[in-house]
Amino acid sequence: MEINRHLQNVKPSYIREILSAAKSPDVISLAGGLPATDLMPVELFMQAMATLDRTPEVFQYGETQGYAPLLEFVEKNYHLSNEMASIVCNGSQQGLDLIARAFINPGDIVVMEAPSYLGALQVFGLAQANIESVQQYENGPDLEELESIFASKSVKLFYAVPDFHNPTGVCWPLEVRQKVASLCLQYDVTFVEDAPYRDMRFNGEALPLVSSWCVDRAIILRSFSKLAAPGVRLGIVSSRHALIVPMIKVKQAADLHTNLPMQAALLNVFQNSEFQMHKERIRTRYQERYQSLCEALNDLSEQGCSFDTVEGGMFVWLKLPDINAMSLASRLIENGVAVVPSDVFYPSEEMNRPALRLNFSHCSPEKLKKAVSVIKQALLEMI
Numbered sequence: 001m002e003i004n005r006h007l008q009n010v011k012p013s014y015i016r017e018i019l020s021a022a023k024s025p026d027v028i029s030l031a032g033g034l035p036a037t038d039l040m041p042v043e044l045f046m047q048a049m050a051t052l053d054r055t056p057e058v059f060q061y062g063e064t065q066g067y068a069p070l071l072e073f074v075e076k077n078y079h080l081s082n083e084m085a086s087i088v089c090n091g092s093q094q095g096l097d098l099i100a101r102a103f104i105n106p107g108d109i110v111v112m113e114a115p116s117y118l119g120a121l122q123v124f125g126l127a128q129a130n131i132e133s134v135q136q137y138e139n140g141p142d143l144e145e146l147e148s149i150f151a152s153k154s155v156k157l158f159y160a161v162p163d164f165h166n167p168t169g170v171c172w173p174l175e176v177r178q179k180v181a182s183l184c185l186q187y188d189v190t191f192v193e194d195a196p197y198r199d200m201r202f203n204g205e206a207l208p209l210v211s212s213w214c215v216d217r218a219i220i221l222r223s224f225s226k227l228a229a230p231g232v233r234l235g236i237v238s239s240r241h242a243l244i245v246p247m248i249k250v251k252q253a254a255d256l257h258t259n260l261p262m263q264a265a266l267l268n269v270f271q272n273s274e275f276q277m278h279k280e281r282i283r284t285r286y287q288e289r290y291q292s293l294c295e296a297l298n299d300l301s302e303q304g305c306s307f308d309t310v311e312g313g314m315f316v317w318l319k320l321p322d323i324n325a326m327s328l329a330s331r332l333i334e335n336g337v338a339v340v341p342s343d344v345f346y347p348s349e350e351m352n353r354p355a356l357r358l359n360f361s362h363c364s365p366e367k368l369k370k371a372v373s374v375i376k377q378a379l380l381e382m383i
């Protein structure tokens with residue numbers, strides 16, 4: 001049977017493929033956006049699941065929008081106004097898919113930063129959106145380029161990750177946030193703010209969501225994968241009520257609703273006083289791991305590599321000298337280190353600037369250092 005024609009054009013996720021190679025115990029993986037397995041709040045989840053017999057109704061079919069007590073908790077916690085509504089999804093990745101299927105017609109223009117989150121490139125590609133890229137620098141998108149696209153084309157959505165971007169770790173400063181929000185209002189563009197790393201700040205002051213300045217034109221995606229656990233597959237989309245209603249319709253058709261016992265368990269974890277300590281613990285550990293990685297990476301400057309510091313998230317973007325990042329990544333995997341080359345984060349080859357995405361949350365400081373020494377050796381051989 002012929003595969004759907006649009007699917008034929010969507011690249012398979014290099015990351016999901018490399019993740020299976022990286023599972024080998026002999027490979028040090030800096031490839032996935034994986035939280036540290038040894039720091040997962042497993043004990044809190046076990047305690048939470050032991051309470052589920054008090055709410056047998058969660059084992060029945062439920063509301064598509066999500067488990068009402070979890071929705072209430074989230075709305076209160078994130079200070080969402082009465083005009084806003086939320087929908088619980090199977091991770092924020094499903095939220096992205098619901099947005100695309102609810103709002104994108106083939107050919108609609110979606111603006112994304114280059115480089116961009118691969119999962120979003122896939123979703124909007126499958127929805128046959130016309131993807132326009134705006135170059136990203138260390139302070140976020142090129143604002144002149146962004147305005148010129150907004151002014152000259154009928155843009156439907158601007159998708160971005162303003163807090164600790166995947167793959168680059170970039171965090172937009174206040175003035176960039178305000179400017180992007182005002183451009184979205186001026187040109188009637190809906191801003192899709194993907195914020196899975198927002199709570200993963202270990203340095204500096206938290207900044208307001210971009211959406212706080214353009215709330216009527218915004219859709220916010222939050223993920224519970226990074227602070228809690230990715231395996232539970234829970235995330236949430238919030239927006240004006242009128243924009244959530246079509247997403248509920250799509251979700252009904254997709255899977256009726258997200259796993260209710262898991263939503264109830266997650267709520268119980270959030271309400272456990274030890275969860276606060278868990279959050280602080282992982283931020284501290286990630287900061288330590290980040291510092292170890294940076295110290296090791298400083299050793300690569302002689303090979304023409306550089307990187308910008310980050311204040312949170314899970315990634316460092318190692319800019320390479322003029323070599324083929326994909327070939328370097330292949331050579332590294334042969335030598336037992338998995339990384340993701342910049343190529344996969346750009347919609348077209350011409351935009352690619354050679355770099356590696358390095359994850360620092362998953363491995364111990366010793367493994368991070370070992371990985372960098374393997375990178376150095378491979379660079380010496382290739383240059």
Ligand SMILES: Cc1ncc(COP(=O)(O)O)c(C=O)c1O
Nearest residue numbers: 033091092093117166223225235
């Ligand atoms: C920017 C971005 N958005 C969305 C997701 C998907 O997260 P979730 O596990 O909530 O589906 C990820 C996962 O790494 C991500 O990096």
